[in-house]
Amino acid sequence: MKQFFIIRHAKSSWSDLNLKDIDRPLNKRGLHDAPKMADYLQKRPKVAIEHIYSSPANRALSTAKIFHEKLQISNEIDVRSDLYHAIVEDILYIIKNTDISINSFAVFGHNPGFTHLVNHFAQLNIDNLPTCGIAHFEADIKKWEDLHPSNSNLIELMFPKKLIY
Numbered sequence: 001m002k003q004f005f006i007i008r009h010a011k012s013s014w015s016d017l018n019l020k021d022i023d024r025p026l027n028k029r030g031l032h033d034a035p036k037m038a039d040y041l042q043k044r045p046k047v048a049i050e051h052i053y054s055s056p057a058n059r060a061l062s063t064a065k066i067f068h069e070k071l072q073i074s075n076e077i078d079v080r081s082d083l084y085h086a087i088v089e090d091i092l093y094i095i096k097n098t099d100i101s102i103n104s105f106a107v108f109g110h111n112p113g114f115t116h117l118v119n120h121f122a123q124l125n126i127d128n129l130p131t132c133g134i135a136h137f138e139a140d141i142k143k144w145e146d147l148h149p150s151n152s153n154l155i156e157l158m159f160p161k162k163l164i165y
Contacts, residue, residue, distance in 0.1 A: 002139045002147075003155075004095060005041075005049065005106040007067070008114050010034040010132040010160075012059035022057045022084065033132040033160040034063045038070035040158060041134065049073060051105040053094055055083035063132065064108040083109040088116045098144040122154035134158040 010030030026034065041047050049071055054064035056079050064077050082090050091113055098105060115129040121137055129135065139152040 001103075002141055002144065003047075003104040004137050004139070005104075006091075006114050006118055006129070006135040006137070007037075007063070007106050007108050008111060008129045008131055008133050009055070009057065009060040009108060010037075010063045010066075012131075025058050026062050030059065030063070030131065034066040035070060037132050037134060037158065037160055038067040041067070042071055044136075044156075047104075047136075049104050049106050051075060051098070051102045052077045052108065053080050053083060053105065054078070054108040055086070055110060056081055057084050057110065060084075060108045060110065064106075067106065067108075083107070085110065086113045088113060088120055091117050092147075096145045096147055100143050102144075118154075118157075121149050121152055122157075123149060124154070126157075130159050130161070132160045 010026050010033045012024045012030060013027035052064050052068055052073060054061050054077050061079060068077055080094055086109055111129060115126060118129050118135040119125055135157055136155040137152050138155050139147050141147055141151055
């Protein structure tokens with residue numbers, strides 16, 4: 001059994017309109033939500049993320065770094081330029097080419113691709129995976145290249161505004 005987590009970046013700042021989109025940092029809420037969501041994942045049974053993929057966008061990479069530190073993941077974050085403005089096919093390419101030895105990973109990136117991917121695998125029709133929202137999936141596969149909606153299940157959808165503690 002393999003697991004993957006689709007995690008949208010935490011809330012970003014629009015305070016400096018001169019910044020390029022890729023350079024926008026997390027705002028105050030994002031800096032609050034990312035550690036909160038990482039703590040939540042850390043307390044979940046059977047969650048042991050081994051690897052992280054992230055978009056190079058500042059807001060996504062900053063979110064990934066917070067999770068990386070909180071979850072004490074030993075290997076470095078795998079920054080993938082193809083995750084910036086990725087569509088479902090781009091994200092699936094990364095997932096399906098994950099090394100067979102990795103049993104659990106998280107992907108940090110952006111909408112609308114992440115919402116579309118969650119809907120594809122969960123066979124849902126959510127309008128929006130909110131900022132710092134997490135979709136946790138389990139897949140009954142041995143190789144990532146075999147991943148398909150028919151052999152994967154949504155375990156949990158987690159949103160910062162739904163967590164109270």
